[in-house]
Amino acid sequence: MNITFKNLTSIYHENTPFEHLALNNITTTFEEGLYYGIVGHTGSGKSTMIQTLNGLLLPSLGEVHAGNIVLRRKSRQRNIHQVKKHVGMVFQFPEHQLFEETVLKDVMFGPKNMGMDQRTAEEKARHYLHLLNIDASLFDTSPFDLSGGQMRKVAIAGILAMEPEVLILDEPTAGLDPESHIETMELFQNIHQDMGITVILVTHDMNDVFQYTDQVKILSEGHLVKEGRTDDLLTDEVLLERYSLEPPDIVRLVHDLERKGITFEQMPKNVEAF
Numbered sequence: 001m002n003i004t005f006k007n008l009t010s011i012y013h014e015n016t017p018f019e020h021l022a023l024n025n026i027t028t029t030f031e032e033g034l035y036y037g038i039v040g041h042t043g044s045g046k047s048t049m050i051q052t053l054n055g056l057l058l059p060s061l062g063e064v065h066a067g068n069i070v071l072r073r074k075s076r077q078r079n080i081h082q083v084k085k086h087v088g089m090v091f092q093f094p095e096h097q098l099f100e101e102t103v104l105k106d107v108m109f110g111p112k113n114m115g116m117d118q119r120t121a122e123e124k125a126r127h128y129l130h131l132l133n134i135d136a137s138l139f140d141t142s143p144f145d146l147s148g149g150q151m152r153k154v155a156i157a158g159i160l161a162m163e164p165e166v167l168i169l170d171e172p173t174a175g176l177d178p179e180s181h182i183e184t185m186e187l188f189q190n191i192h193q194d195m196g197i198t199v200i201l202v203t204h205d206m207n208d209v210f211q212y213t214d215q216v217k218i219l220s221e222g223h224l225v226k227e228g229r230t231d232d233l234l235t236d237e238v239l240l241e242r243y244s245l246e247p248p249d250i251v252r253l254v255h256d257l258e259r260k261g262i263t264f265e266q267m268p269k270n271v272e273a274f
């Protein structure tokens with residue numbers, strides 16, 4: 001399923017003294033099966049963009065086309081629900097949304113809420129808990145008795161169990177130690193590759209954007225200022241500097257060496273040798 005914004009404008013507190021233009025006339029497409037990064041400073045409109053992508057916010061002007069469903073300023077609940085069904089969102093600190101008595105019930109909640117029968121919901125829940133390496137002995141315990149890392153995995157399993165076609169990740173590694181950070185990012189990478197799910201990642205970590213995404217969209221003050229292939233945009237230091245974005249470490253390293261007159265061919269294959 002492709003998702004397209006057509007001349008999308010998003011205004012908070014419209015027609016009040018607090019009116020604020022968060023997204024300004026954006027037209028862009030998220031194509032099925034690709035891995036996208038959305039980058040930009042705090043306040044540039046990233047959260048507004050992803051909430052608009054899954055129907056949590058409706059456009060003030062313009063349209064969102066999610067497959068053949070169109071969301072506008074006054075769309076019906078039925079259409080909004082359809083979009084939410086297809087577009088899953090892993091919020092920052094998703095473990096804060098756990099609430100059921102047991103791990104299994106928590107993961108089954110989303111699928112049941114979407115209309116899946118009890119049996120199918122349980123099958124999905126068990127499958128995704130297993131995929132996230134949550135041991136079956138924990139299924140009947142309270143999610144609040146788990147470690148922080150396990151709680152986050154249970155919350156993620158709950159989103160995956162709804163089998164979204166598009167998965168939005170909002171700073172999914174915030175607060176994780178370096179090992180869990182890699183484990184989490186690799187997990188999403190595997191899901192993306194094995195299941196063909198479109199992934200949209202919002203993060204400040206340019207190394208992750210460089211390593212995992214195919215395409216990047218750069219937001220600045222509510223405008224979509226640049227979009228294209230990650231390999232092109234994140235190696236363009238002039239562009240990154242213009243929007244005060246940090247280049248990924250590897251790009252910075254290569255450019256530093258080039259400035260010292262060491263060409264790419266002369267660089268050792270293993271950069272750790274430096």
Ligand code: ADP
Binds near residue numbers: 041
């Ligand atoms: P980002 O995720 O890139 O930090 P946001 O989408 O959260 O950006 O915010 C974009 C702009 O909209 C910012 O100027 C922010 O202050 C404003 N904004 C965000 N949420 C609200 C809200 N609920 N009410 C009013 N203004 C908001």
